[in-house]
Amino acid sequence: MVTLVAYRQVFWWTVRNASSTVFRPPEFWKCYRHTLCFGGRLSCSSDSHRVLQSTQHTHEVGPPCRKPETDFSLRSLADMGFTDAEAACVYAAVSKAKGGSTANHALSTLFFLGLNASTVLKILDKCPELFTVRESQLQQRIGNLRKLGLGEGSLQRMVAYFPQLLTVPVTTVKHAVMFLRTKCLFTTHQIRVILRDSPAVVVDDLEQLEYKIQYVYFRMGVAQNEMVKSRLFRSTLDKVRHRHCFLERRGLYETPDKKGQTSIVNPKLDGILNVDEDTFLTQVAMATAEEFDVFKRLLARECREEEQQQGRIEYDRDDEEDDDSDDDEEEEDDSEDEDTGGKSGYRKRRKK
Structure with a gap:
């Protein structure tokens, strides 16, 4: 104890x-x-x-932690993962585009999507104006694409293929989606695939887009599902018309009847559009490049003549409507004169 x-x-x-x-x-x-x-x-x-x-x-507290650089500089680009050469290229391009303080936010947003430094550098070459967009706008546009069902992998593919997508206002994207749903009768899943594979559709002229869809549907007999699978919206209307009409004139394509039947086997839309011109001529059209060039010139002449003829028809129709309106006005004036003349004569007789 x-x-x-x-x-x-x-x-x-x-x-x-x-x-x-x-x-x-x-x-x-x-x-x-x-x-x-x-x-x-x-x-x-x-x-x-x-x-x-x-x-x-x-008896003193140590110096505060040094804040990371937020200014746009070569050092900040190197911290993001760019090599010295890539950082110099990005710095020169963004400085030329006057991106300045917004460039760091744009670069951070792209890295947050999972894109690497080399892909970001390619995006800068394609669309330097992207680095002048404010961070709030970028986040809003990316959020809208996510609401449409586009995940990270789809967003990476879309931005890498068409970086201008992030410069398009949200209202424009919504209007294009509504147009595809209501006017062209695509389903929600089909619209998602269209945006993923062909994001440039949001900036296309909607009248031309509708005409292209109607042309493929009625003239070629292709349904919406095959349009989506064949990535129709990456091809221009002229390309579609040239290749289809060339096959049709050569007897290699036939418009289906009301029952969807043809006397020949038509080539698939994917095999017509998603190949280079040499492959199309040798394997699908069985023709030479000279024949195809001559046909395109003749087709362009036919289209101009049709437009001129259509313009004359509309002009003549307007003239006829103007003549009819003039005749109606003259008849109305005559009837008014007769009415007033009768009344004045009646008054003169009463005076006598």
């Missing part, structure tokens, strides 16, 4: 004579903040003892 009491007295004597700063809570809190600022941890007793000793001697 005496030994236990002696041990306790020695212990409390040691505690009272130790440096009080080690156990002082405010100094310990300063030390804890100091180590957090530099990313350290108080898990090692030796490290914490050294930090405590430094705070005991200086």
Whole structure:
């Protein structure tokens, strides 16, 4: 018992004579903040003892953490993962486009989508004006695309293929989606695939787009599902018309009847549009490049003549309507004169 009491007295004597700063809570809190600022941890007793000793001697909190660079500079581009050559190219292009402070936000947004430095550099070459768009607008447009059911993989593909998509206002995208749904009768899933594979459709002229869809549907007999699978919206109307009419004139394509039947087997729309011109001529049309060039010139002449004839018909129709309106006005004037003449004669007879 005496030994236990002696041990306790020695212990409390040691505690009272130790440096009080080690156990002082405010100094310990300063030390804890100091180590957090530099990313350290108080898990090692030796490290914490050294930090405590430094705070005991200086009685000052360490310097605040250095903030990462937010200004657009070569150093910030290097921190993003660009090489020195890529950083120089990006810095020159963005400076020329006067992106300035918004460039860092645009680059961060693209990296957040999962795009690497080389892809971002290609995007900059295709669409330098993207780096002048404000961060709030970018987030709003990306959020709208996500609401349409386009996930991260689809967004990466769309932005890499057509980066101008992020410069298009949200209202324009919504209007194009509504047009495809109501006017062209595409389903929600088909519209999602169209946007993913052919994002440039949101900036196409809607009248030309509707005419192209009607041409493929009525003249070629192709349904909406095959249009989507064949990526029709990546092809221009002239390309579709040239290749279809060339096959039709050569007897290699036939418009289906009301039952969807033909006397020959038509080539698939994908095989007509999604091949280069040489492959189309050798494997589908079985013709030469000279024949195809001559046909395109003749077809262009036919289209001009049809437009002129249509213009004459409309002009003659307008003239006929104007003549009819003039005749109606003359008849009305004559009837008014007769009415007024009868009344004036009646008045003259009464005066007599």
